[in-house]
Structure formats: structure tokens, C-alpha cells
Amino acid sequence: MELLGIDIGGSGIKGAIVNAATGELVTERLRLPSPPTFQPDEVVAIAADLVKQFNYSGPIGVGFLEDQTGGYTIPFTVTAVVTYLAAVAVLFARPARQAGASEARPPDGGPTGRQ
Numbered sequence: 001m002e003l004l005g006i007d008i009g010g011s012g013i014k015g016a017i018v019n020a021a022t023g024e025l026v027t028e029r030l031r032l033p034s035p036p037t038f039q040p041d042e043v044v045a046i047a048a049d050l051v052k053q054f055n056y057s058g059p060i061g062v063g064f065l066e067d068q069t070g071g072y073t074i075p076f077t078v079t080a081v082v083t084y085l086a087a088v089a090v091l092f093a094r095p096a097r098q099a100g101a102s103e104a105r106p107p108d109g110g111p112t113g114r115q
Contacts, residue, residue: 002026004056006047008064008078010034013043015050018061027054040077047078 005018012033017026030053035042047062062082064075 001059003059003061004051004054006050006060006062008034008043008047008062008075010038013046013050015047015054017054017056020059030054038074040074040081043074043078044081 001020002017003020004015006013006015012031014029014031016029018024019026030050032046032049035046051060062078064078
């Protein structure tokens with residue numbers, strides 16, 4: 001299985017597609033500079049840019065130790081935001097429509113409510 005690994009560091013945010021079984025890099029590593037103020041929204045934006053640059057959709061692993069202030073506020077916030085967004089995506093996810101499936105009609109054969 002392959003996944004996108006992202007390392008959030010104080011001077012740079014790096015990413016690469018990784019073979020999860022062997023730990024070997026499947027692609028070259030990309031590095032983007034960390035934002036000077038290291039605010040959570042800035043860090044998330046750079047991580048999202050890495051995802052776009054790899055044109056990737058699938059599992060993502062993110063690693064970081066602590067923020068530049070020596071605390072865990074920013075890493076915790078980033079983790080909480082990503083978890084929240086994933087929960088919202090799951091909550092509102094709908095099954096895909098099958099190709100050629102007709103719209104369901106009420107038992108009385110009346111209109112579906114769509115115009």
C-alpha cells in the first residue's frame with residue numbers, strides 16, 4: 001500500500017509518496033518552506049499544496065514533533081482540524097449513484113419533488 005507522507009518541520013514541510021510496507025520513497029521528496037509565523041491555517045495550506053502537487057487522493061500520514069514555540073498547540077490544532085474535516089466528510093458522504101439508475105418514484109407514481 002502506498003500513502004502520502006508529510007513531515008511538518010520548523011524550517012520546511014516535506015512530502016513524498018511512501019510504500020507503507022517497506023518505508024521506501026516511491027517518489028522524489030518535495031520540500032516547501034515553513035511559514036515564518038507558523039500559524040495552523042498557514043501550515044494546513046502548505047500541506048494541502050503538497051497534496052495538490054502530488055495530485056494525490058488516498059491515505060495521508062502526517063508527522064511533527066512540536067511547534068517552534070516548544071509547545072504542542074499547533075500540532076494539536078492541525079490534527080484536530082484534519083480529524084474534524086474527515087468526520088464532516090464521512091457524515092455528509094452519500095453513496096455514488098449507479099450509472100443509468102433511474103430516479104426513484106413514490107409508491108403512488110406521483111412526482112419526485114424535483115423540478
